[in-house]
Amino acid sequence: MSDIVNPSEIAPFQLYLVASDADYHTLQEGDELNRSNVTDDTTDGFTIMASLEKAIHGEGKNLYSFIGFHFIFRGANEKRRFKRVTITIRFEDSAKPLQDDPEVEEIWPGTEYVWQGLTKEVQDTKSLTGTAKGGPSGGQAAIEGKWQREEKFVRNTPARLSGEKTLLKRKAGSHKNAIRIRMSENMQEESGLLRELRTGILVKRKRAGPHRFKAHFEIDAEADMRYDIVQGLKTLVGAQHITDPVVFEPGVNFFGTNDLAGINSREPDVEMVQAYGEAVSWTELANVSRKVMKDNGKWKEIVEGE
Numbered sequence: 001m002s003d004i005v006n007p008s009e010i011a012p013f014q015l016y017l018v019a020s021d022a023d024y025h026t027l028q029e030g031d032e033l034n035r036s037n038v039t040d041d042t043t044d045g046f047t048i049m050a051s052l053e054k055a056i057h058g059e060g061k062n063l064y065s066f067i068g069f070h071f072i073f074r075g076a077n078e079k080r081r082f083k084r085v086t087i088t089i090r091f092e093d094s095a096k097p098l099q100d101d102p103e104v105e106e107i108w109p110g111t112e113y114v115w116q117g118l119t120k121e122v123q124d125t126k127s128l129t130g131t132a133k134g135g136p137s138g139g140q141a142a143i144e145g146k147w148q149r150e151e152k153f154v155r156n157t158p159a160r161l162s163g164e165k166t167l168l169k170r171k172a173g174s175h176k177n178a179i180r181i182r183m184s185e186n187m188q189e190e191s192g193l194l195r196e197l198r199t200g201i202l203v204k205r206k207r208a209g210p211h212r213f214k215a216h217f218e219i220d221a222e223a224d225m226r227y228d229i230v231q232g233l234k235t236l237v238g239a240q241h242i243t244d245p246v247v248f249e250p251g252v253n254f255f256g257t258n259d260l261a262g263i264n265s266r267e268p269d270v271e272m273v274q275a276y277g278e279a280v281s282w283t284e285l286a287n288v289s290r291k292v293m294k295d296n297g298k299w300k301e302i303v304e305g306e
Contacts, residue, residue, distance in 0.1 A: 033212075034254035035246050046082065046223055047074045052246060053198065054276070055254035058268050063205045065102065065250065066268035067215065068276055071197045073183075075223060081192045083185050084222040090168045090178040091203055094212040094247070098170055101177040102203035102213050106270045108277030109163040109181070109199065159185045159193045200276035202268060205250065214245035 036052045054068030069089075075081035093100040161183050165176040179201060183193040205213065255264045261279035263272050 033247055033249050033252050035244075036254070036256075046080065046221075047072060048219060048221060050087075050217065050219070052254060053256040054200075054263070055248055055252075056263065056266075056268050056272075057248070057250040057253060059251070061208070062267055063208060064105070064268040065203050065205060065213075065248065066263070066272050066276070067201045067203065067248070068256075069199050069201075071199070072195065073193065073197075073221065074195050075192075080223065081185070081190075082221055082223050083193070085183045085193060086220040087181040087199075088168070088178060088218040088220075089201070090216045090218075092169075092177070092214045092216060092245070093206065094214055100206040100211075101170070101175065102205050104165045104176045104179055104201060105204050106202040106273045107163050107165060107179050107199065108201075108273045109161055110165075110273075112160065112162040114160055159183065161194060161197070163199065198277070200273040202270060202273050210249050210251045212247055212249045214247050216245045217243055 034052060034055050049070075049072040051070045052068070053070050054066060056066045058064040071087065073082045073085055091102045091104065092098070093102065161181070163179060163181045166178050166180050167173070167176050168178040170177065179199075181197070181199060183197070185193045203213075205211065261272075261276045263276060266272060
């Protein structure tokens with residue numbers, strides 16, 4: 001039976017423009033496995049957080065490992081927002097880097113999507129109800145009032161989200177050892193991008209047994225000019241945020257605090273990636289190249305001519 005590592009509390013913190021112990025918040029602590037706090041950085045009204053939610057390893061001849069991450073990108077308001085974000089995750093074998101790196105088999109999101117969010121406008125209205133009583137002196141009318149809440153939904157301009165497998169560091173071969181996720185707003189409408197995203201990744205290890213591998217992270221974000229200035233100042237004074245890779249060991253699973261997709265008791269496979277992505281997505285995602293509609297609570301592709 002695989003060991004289970006319980007999640008630790010994750011809290012954002014402020015990175016000031018001077019070197020401080022806070023910069024070491026996302027470094028490895030000794031021989032730590034499955035570090036749940038991948039990285040977090042709150043700077044001048046912008047918050048970036050990444051956390052590990054799942055690490056489920058196959059046993060015996062099953063060399064698959066499923067990894068689930070949760071990302072948060074928040075600005076202070078609509079004017080101070082993230083406009084573009086690129087997330088790169090590269091997997092590396094600890095003992096034989098590049099030679100035995102795990103290969104990315106499946107990811108979610110694995111294609112291009114548009115995010116068509118809904119904004120709720122709420123208005124309070126008053127409805128009046130009349131009642132009448134008859135009697136010898138004529139009629140008495142009583143008017144009763146009741147406040148009701150009226151809701152209207154306004155559809156936002158879509159932002160875009162895409163994911164792809166890629167090859168990094170290696171100079172040859174078709175062995176894809178990394179993923180790249182891109183998010184961007186609609187620049188004309190200044191719609192902003194997804195504030196939260198969960199991604200599922202299935203990798204295949206080259207060797208059986210408890211051979212450790214790592215996930216290296218790089219997050220490139222574009223916001224307003226103040227964010228770029230602060231990031232530049234932090235680099236100049238040596239206070240830029242440093243993130244160590246997350247270390248995994250087959251046989252040591254990490255299940256997080258929930259099982260929304262019902263995958264905790266399953267062996268990792270390709271279907272697990274899609275199940276996780278659909279279950280934990282907090283937004284409605286429509287494939288760019290398809291038309292979809294909701295039918296009985298489920299998204300259904302519309303075939304031309306129907």
